[in-house]
Amino acid sequence: MRLGIFSDVHSNLEALTAAVEVYKGLDIDQYVCLGDVVGYGANPNECCHIVKGMNAKVLMGNHDAAVAGKMEYSYYYDAAREALDWCAEQLTSENIEWLRDLPYSHRIDDMCFSHGNPLCPTEFEYIFTLEQASDLLPRLDDLSQINFIGHSHLTKSFALSPGEVNEVVARRFGLRKHRKYIITDGSVGQPRDYDSRSCFTVFDTETRVLEYHRTEYDIESAAKKILDANLAVNFGKRLFLGV
Secondary structure, three states: OEEEEEOOOOOOHHHHHHHHHHHOOOOOOEEEEOOOOOOOOOOHHHHHHHHHHOOOEEOOOHHHHHHOOOOOOOOOOHHHHHHHHHHHHHOOHHHHHHHHOOOOEEEEOOEEEEOOOOOOHHHOOOOOOHHHHHOOHHHHHHOOOEEEEOOOOOOOEEEEEOOEEEEEOOOEEEOOOOOEEEEEOOOOOOOOOOOOOEEEEEEEOOOOEEEEEEEOOOHHHHHHHHHHOOOOHHHHHHHHHOO
């Protein structure tokens, strides 16, 4: 089975549309979205509509939870809080209800999918450093064999074995059966690994090969919509830089 796994669309319609077009040529059997369909960008309803139409298994991200009233975000910095308030106002009641009902995690065989730390998916904890991955070692037995996460907008992946964590830096790699993995999926709509192209992955469960894919999209249009909506200028500018 070939899984199309993507995350952190963040209301970026141009990026999502471009990613879906690439996926159409990659022979995908099932899609999994690791959360944050909305937030930051200017097209939350349109992105919800497209993701729904993909018949994907969609998980709850922190921005999804915030606009759906399932988490407190008053402690977020001003621009992020204002963007979430704006997003909540734009979303239809149908889409808010859909977001509210999203699960926090999902399992397929030896794989676990979540937005953040798979051991506490409702807390949205980050895992993008060796130290954070090493913190999982005392509970290694509780981890699934393969754990796909989003949240950081990075492409950090880690191989774990008793007493040891190694970062996997390849864009395409096979997974060894005697190790456990934390695989960060990157971001469709707001990459932060200094590559502005939309990022998403394909995982083949038979060959156990994971591959990152990137595609160009109309960043200028996406950024202009953010500015026109009077959202923080930085949310548009960072799209050009991939940060």
